[in-house]
Amino acid sequence: MKIGFIGLGAMGKAMAARLVAAGHEVTVWNRTRSAVDELVARGAHAAASPLEAAQNEVVHSMLVDDAAVRSVVIAGGVIDGMPHGSIHVNHATISVALAKELAPLHRVRSTEYVAAPVFGRPDAAAAGNLYIAVAGDPAAVDHVRPLLHVLGQRVWSLGDAPERANIVKIAGNFMLASAIESMAEACALTRAYGVDPHEFLDLMTNTTFAAPAFKTYAPLIADRRYSPPGYTLRLGRKDAGLTIEAAVSERVPLPFASVLDENFLDAAAHGDDKLDASALSEVTVRRANLDSR
Amino acid sequence: MKIGFIGLGAMGKAMAARLVAAGHEVTVWNRTRSAVDELVARGAHAAASPLEAAQNEVVHSMLVDDAAVRSVVIAGGVIDGMPHGSIHVNHATISVALAKELAPLHRVRSTEYVAAPVFGRPDAAAAGNLYIAVAGDPAAVDHVRPLLHVLGQRVWSLGDAPERANIVKIAGNFMLASAIESMAEACALTRAYGVDPHEFLDLMTNTTFAAPAFKTYAPLIADRRYSPPGYTLRLGRKDAGLTIEAAVSERVPLPFASVLDENFLDAAAHGDDKLDASALSEVTVRRANLDSR
Amino acid sequence: MKIGFIGLGAMGKAMAARLVAAGHEVTVWNRTRSAVDELVARGAHAAASPLEAAQNEVVHSMLVDDAAVRSVVIAGGVIDGMPHGSIHVNHATISVALAKELAPLHRVRSTEYVAAPVFGRPDAAAAGNLYIAVAGDPAAVDHVRPLLHVLGQRVWSLGDAPERANIVKIAGNFMLASAIESMAEACALTRAYGVDPHEFLDLMTNTTFAAPAFKTYAPLIADRRYSPPGYTLRLGRKDAGLTIEAAVSERVPLPFASVLDENFLDAAAHGDDKLDASALSEVTVRRANLDSR
């Protein structure tokens, strides 16, 4: 298939590479050039602009946040450049509000908008092991489904309304941040009683909490090894904001989400935005003053 | 081995039955008689008092809370009835404060105190699939280790100080309640946007959250099926209280634990103490008024 | 002085009336006509559009929120209609972000922007007993100071940057909502032990808490009399959102603000948006299930 791919961050690069490797003709665009070159070396074409990358049967985008999507997809010409009948597959974790705005912007141009946010870190993207939540027009979803199976090990269909895939992704990231915070608090408590975090997390993540969310972040928390980041604290903070925004909009009180929001602010105020999101754990360590005991 | 077993609730009954089935000579005591009869039918001896059950080489106890331990073990004669050199294996989830109090009470009587709290619900206990955290005098722990392997699929040693096993158990239950609350909040949010909780939790618990803690409680939350309880809300509430108590005692601020404490109170104020702890989810449903939308 | 006054809600109407009564020539505009007629009956002129009302030496605006300010002041022509050298005195409680946006929009048009948010309910506005926080160009502030003294009993100058007056107003409203919440929680607790809220609040508000914030809301909470509203729950909820937004923007974790945000959502989810903000108290009553005890 002829595919455009817009946004080659750590995730987008790995995803685009899989599409190239699967034999598709992929034209890529990125804000900075070096990532484009890497993909070209693997067999992709370089587009000079988002608009050029948009001139394909299917256009994937994997941009960092609402602002980037507004700037590249809306203002930057993607929606205007897409041919009639083409399909935009948006993998980004964006707000529900923007998701609701994007669907009609495509419809009036006779293109299709499919939301397909992904779960997984860059290594899972490279291995095609992502989990993908997808929502949008059923025919469009069916059309791009083979591509989604190149990217992910499993695909969940969530119906016609694209924002349903986005809220699922937002809620999933909320659960991830909650997992980090619950490990952080449990470790701080047990550490205050002399138990080594490695010991505690080894027990938990090999028993009742033997799931990727916990197994991925537990060693980072126990080792206090937050760099290089897989999922930055800045991104985690943005996602916590999306949770609150979605909750406020539909009037759903979520106290865990509030705690996460506060602790992400605390972490950011201490300069940890570029670390891995698991550095959230340091907030609890600092508040309990554990390092000075 | 000649074993005493004190406390035959849903968990204790299943654990004592495994010790009997493994060929040990087990003398049991319980506050109410019917559970004793069940065990006698399987080959156990009935003790007329806790003190009588205490007259064994190893005495297991599985009582519901601090008050029960104080009443049965301290006031009720267990520590006084144990022979010199015998070992008390306490499986109950008790406070750190009580754990610190019990060890010297045994030491001065030349008996040993081993804390061995367990992770798992009654069905896991019946199958010998518990996870067990153990702490206490190393020789005593070695002596009872074969018994622990009858009860659990895996045993974690946490050193000499018994309260270390208790704080690990308390922190583990905190993580469990956090898992319930995070699913509850995520479901409330996605439901407000039209996503069925079954759909959402199916995705999460088959991907990044594919762990027993989530797989056990997710269907109860999605079905809103809180009865019969495996782990009652009242117990969950008690355990949340133990978390706060331990945190206050060592000055560790734990905001997730506070949220859990508040929501358990909310649930109890609405009469849900006898339901499964996953009924915590109804607090969020009620606060967001989801059933009236 | 020739004055324009835009926005005649409960507050704006009372404020404009005072300016008329003080002998100023006031041209008023409002989205709905009836409030305009009332002011005309008191001696004001009616403007057919915001742009017409803007053609004055000083233009006061008292609009309900950011959206209204964007719609009327920016899109609706106020900033374009103001004569060179004229001064816009914005009394609305708006976001810091919008405040920062408005100042340069005036500057490039050679007009002045003064932020002058007010503290007090409609009865205080009618009596000229508001408290006013003012910030902006010192000469402009000096020019309008006599008008501010017509509206308020005391005026606090907070420097050149208009947003400083806005953040002070936002923080003040946060303290007000905190006062309501702290009374609500204290009443729920004492009521659970048989103390009548009137008794408790009578003691507190006549002793250590004898301040308008408490004396105004205590009887509403004790009587559970939330209608007619002085300051609606919807406005309180909007202001809680402004607090969170300002805190996120500068990375300041504010746990009380999070609690308020959650409880305002809970209240709104139960249909209380049109009641007085003190109906926040019902959230705690409901959570503790006090009416069914």
Added chain:
Amino acid sequence: MKIGFIGLGAMGKAMAARLVAAGHEVTVWNRTRSAVDELVARGAHAAASPLEAAQNEVVHSMLVDDAAVRSVVIAGGVIDGMPHGSIHVNHATISVALAKELAPLHRVRSTEYVAAPVFGRPDAAAAGNLYIAVAGDPAAVDHVRPLLHVLGQRVWSLGDAPERANIVKIAGNFMLASAIESMAEACALTRAYGVDPHEFLDLMTNTTFAAPAFKTYAPLIADRRYSPPGYTLRLGRKDAGLTIEAAVSERVPLPFASVLDENFLDAAAHGDDKLDASALSEVTVRRANLDSR
């Protein structure tokens, strides 16, 4: 009247001195001797033991916490030493649980128990300007009322059950801590936008928040002057614990109380127990990292 006074901390000393100055024959006891000497110099008699001080018509006690009351009043002989028909007036801020325990301990000894917790700092005690909440047997309350008017400027009667006065005191201290926290958060937010805390608090405490609770603590927060303490952070922390304990016991979710509990732990973990309770403000300053901006 012949009076015993037990407990001469900063508050007790000032209160006992007023009773002496009013012409009563006061026999005092304190754990350390120096405070006793001060009172003797003013005309009081020294008791060699709590039991000796208890041998009076009315016995006031002002001890620091539950543990002190248990040790001195119950174990230390006060209740055993009191003559038939005498009245114990307990001014301490104690738990509801202990209050419920003390009343029958007096009743069976044919003495009376009156709870009379006080609001105010040592300077108010010295001036007789305390506010006093009183509850207990009406005849006993009437008997000691003249003494209460020597100590306080106003006395609130809260009925027969002594614990009602205690819960009112606990809730009052909760409101006080909430006042401190709300000022702390508001100052942190406004400071992040360049507003000096003095400026902000001057505005608030001279307008809608012009009450002793705010006027007392605002300058301490603005100046960051937490020493010498009037009401120590350790005491504030204890009182926050009493709030949570009372709330848990009657199942009343109180999110503000949870926040206070967490922040008091944070402050204590940073060594601030001996500072004034207003040092709670430093928790927010530290979390927002304001001093490093």
